Amino acid sequence: MSNQVEPELPIHDFPTATSVAEFERNIHDVRAKIDAAARSVDRDPADVRLLPVSKTVPEDRVRLAVAAGCHQLGENKVQEAKRKSENLADLGVEWSVIGHLQTNKARDVAAFASEFQALDNLRAAAALDRRLQAAGRSLDVYVQVNTSAEPQKYGLPPEELEAFLREMPNFQSLQVRGLMTLAIFSSDIPRVRTCFTLLRTLRDQLRDTDPELVGDGGLSMGMSGDYEVAIEEGATCVRVGQAIFGARQVPDSHYWPSAFPEA
Numbered sequence: 001m002s003n004q005v006e007p008e009l010p011i012h013d014f015p016t017a018t019s020v021a022e023f024e025r026n027i028h029d030v031r032a033k034i035d036a037a038a039r040s041v042d043r044d045p046a047d048v049r050l051l052p053v054s055k056t057v058p059e060d061r062v063r064l065a066v067a068a069g070c071h072q073l074g075e076n077k078v079q080e081a082k083r084k085s086e087n088l089a090d091l092g093v094e095w096s097v098i099g100h101l102q103t104n105k106a107r108d109v110a111a112f113a114s115e116f117q118a119l120d121n122l123r124a125a126a127a128l129d130r131r132l133q134a135a136g137r138s139l140d141v142y143v144q145v146n147t148s149a150e151p152q153k154y155g156l157p158p159e160e161l162e163a164f165l166r167e168m169p170n171f172q173s174l175q176v177r178g179l180m181t182l183a184i185f186s187s188d189i190p191r192v193r194t195c196f197t198l199l200r201t202l203r204d205q206l207r208d209t210d211p212e213l214v215g216d217g218g219l220s221m222g223m224s225g226d227y228e229v230a231i232e233e234g235a236t237c238v239r240v241g242q243a244i245f246g247a248r249q250v251p252d253s254h255y256w257p258s259a260f261p262e263a
Contacts, residue, residue: 014224016246018061023068026244027052030227034238037231048231051096051220053241055080056248059087065245066091072114074098074239078105085112098180098220098239100154103127110135117142117180117220117239120156122164125171132173139173142180142220145202147195153182158202165206165213178218178236179203183226192226196233203234 017023027050035045053074054062062073062084071092075081076099085095094114101109101116101124109116110131119125119141132139143165146155156164161179168176179202183195199221206214220237222230227238242248 014242014245014247017064017244020064020067023065023070023244027069030240030243033228034231037228041232043231043234047236049237051098051237051239052244053098053223053239054084054245055241057241057245059084061245062088063091066093070244072096074117074241078102078108082108082112101128107131110137110139113139115140115142115177117237118144118154119174120144120154120164122167125168125174129171129173137173138175140177141174142178142218143168143176144180144182145199147181147198148184150184155181158198161202162206162209162213168213176213176215178214178216178220180220182223183221183230189229193229193233196221196230196235200234 017026031050034048034050038045038048051072051074052065052070054065055074055076057065065073066088072094074096075084076097078097078099078101081095081097085093095112096115096117097109097113098117100118100120103123106124106127110128116128116139120143128139143161144155145158145161146153147158165176168174179199181195181199183192186192199219203214203217203219207217211217218236219234220239221233222228222235222238224240224243227235227240230238
């Protein structure tokens with residue numbers, strides 16, 4: 001990083017995509033920005049996975065997005081994800097749950113999800129493991145870390161991460177693939193960047209200590225408003241919703257315990 005003062009993140013007005021062509025255009029534009037951000041720090045753009053986030057999006061428009069090339073989708077709420085996975089089963093979509101999990105929803109996640117990106121407590125890990133073993137399945141997981149130190153946010157405190165990861169081999173059906181975080185909701189790029197830098201640093205430290213703790217060492221970080229910064233700091237998965245689907249009418253508080261950035 002240079003010592004120059006960085007500009008603020010731009011305020012976006014995301015238009016709603018209502019046709020396959022519009023979805024194709026939005027996906028192309030996002031992918032182009034992903035590629036440019038990766039190349040700006042000498043990374044291979046192919047190392048960054050785009051996870052479109054379809055929360056609140058009606059199923060008819062999800063079908064358009066799939067026709068435009070979205071074959072893996074992220075959802076925050078388990079109930080919404082379960083409903084869509086059932087109603088859109090003919091599309092062959094893989095579903096990634098990216099929001100906080102209540103243990104009473106573990107059976108549902110074990111039944112349909114291909115990935116869970118918000119693991120941050122042992123009770124949820126145990127509940128998922130029990131349900132997955134009963135179903136004869138395994139599940140890729142990312143461990144969520146609260147890198148912004150906001151008390152209302154989900155995620156493990158950084159100082160508790162290593163101890164948590166050392167417990168994960170007890171849950172044989174859960175395969176740790178990396179770490180996940182939500183940056184602070186701010187237009188101040190240096191403050192946002194700090195969250196992403198911290199997650200990468202934690203991953204690198206764990207790799208030095210015990211590489212098996214973080215599996216593939218993936219970093220799921222960055223949403224519609226900040227994914228380019230996240231890629232510059234090492235993101236291997238960016239969770240992008242509004243830049244693909246359009247602005248949402250549902251407030252952030254519907255999905256997060258307080259006002260956090262939308263995917």
